[in-house]
Amino acid sequence: MKIENIEIDIIDIDLTRPYTIAYKTTSSIKTLVVKIILSDGTIGIGASNVSKYVVGLDTTDSYNNSKEYIDHLKGKDIDSFWMIINDIENEFIGDPGSKAGFNLAVYDAFCKSLGISIGKFLGRKIKSLPTSITVGIKNTEETISEINEYLGMGFNHIKIKLGNDVDEDIRRINIINEKFGSKIKIRIDANQGWSLDDTIRFYDETKHIELIEQPLSVKDLGNYLKFPSKIKDLIALDESLVNFKDAIKLSSENFGKIFNIKLMKCGGITTGQQIANQAYQNNIDLMWGCNDESIISISAALNTALSFENTKYLDLDGSFDLERDIVSGGFNLKNGVLQPLDSPGLGVKLL
Numbered sequence: 001m002k003i004e005n006i007e008i009d010i011i012d013i014d015l016t017r018p019y020t021i022a023y024k025t026t027s028s029i030k031t032l033v034v035k036i037i038l039s040d041g042t043i044g045i046g047a048s049n050v051s052k053y054v055v056g057l058d059t060t061d062s063y064n065n066s067k068e069y070i071d072h073l074k075g076k077d078i079d080s081f082w083m084i085i086n087d088i089e090n091e092f093i094g095d096p097g098s099k100a101g102f103n104l105a106v107y108d109a110f111c112k113s114l115g116i117s118i119g120k121f122l123g124r125k126i127k128s129l130p131t132s133i134t135v136g137i138k139n140t141e142e143t144i145s146e147i148n149e150y151l152g153m154g155f156n157h158i159k160i161k162l163g164n165d166v167d168e169d170i171r172r173i174n175i176i177n178e179k180f181g182s183k184i185k186i187r188i189d190a191n192q193g194w195s196l197d198d199t200i201r202f203y204d205e206t207k208h209i210e211l212i213e214q215p216l217s218v219k220d221l222g223n224y225l226k227f228p229s230k231i232k233d234l235i236a237l238d239e240s241l242v243n244f245k246d247a248i249k250l251s252s253e254n255f256g257k258i259f260n261i262k263l264m265k266c267g268g269i270t271t272g273q274q275i276a277n278q279a280y281q282n283n284i285d286l287m288w289g290c291n292d293e294s295i296i297s298i299s300a301a302l303n304t305a306l307s308f309e310n311t312k313y314l315d316l317d318g319s320f321d322l323e324r325d326i327v328s329g330g331f332n333l334k335n336g337v338l339q340p341l342d343s344p345g346l347g348v349k350l351l
């Protein structure tokens, strides 16, 4: 089936719940949308929203690069799936936003043309998993009230953003632990805000922490090697793990036992799979994270995540706080557990 046309767009979406992390506050996002239209009218859809701080360019840059690529794909046969995917991989090595947008749209179009879900195409290893939901940097009272709200919605894996001041971070987490006990599982994201000593102190002076994301700066990578192994077991590498090259480096020695893969860092399903396989072969567990993203790319991440048996943690809450989306569907969310819909392609419906 021929690729008849390609449409790309960039849309602004407000967040219903603006939030603060160690290096920024976010209240709205831009999303790149790629639509691949096949000759029988089938539409494959992809989306991306990258973080310039993490990948070096923003979604508007990706939009501009994507525009120039449209003519290159038009007229190609979607049955030459791997040729097209490889072409996209090689065209957008330094631009994960464009790569993800096109990668997802091609997967969606191809699977729809076969009448199968992406979950089936990738091969499902895990039926469903709970996702964490994130509380930004807030005072203790606001944090407690937001956790209560999430508990009421059925979530019990809570990711708490820290990293401004380790003394205050320890104090807050101990109050939260005392208040909620075993009712919640706590994941920490320090977003590069701590030193080696801060992290060790945090570990020693708190309890019941499921994992700690990227405590040290990307510039401080060598210090990850100095953590004792009981701390390394809890370290999830996020900003230090952008692409496949990083995965090779970070699996060559024990920098941390968890990789946080985001399709918005590595540029889509294909590179995500490469990183996941590299992790699997080195006994590294997987966490799948996200930016603030459309249901389109969250569904892609969820399906990819559930196709790897070393996937242990989902952190795919990125579509919950969008004021609007351009699709519905993709997955079911029940009591904090995400399960993909098994309709063709990504299982999303354009609104």
Ligand SMILES: [Mg+2]
Pocket: 189, 191, 213, 214, 238, 239, 289
């Ligand atoms: Mg993170």
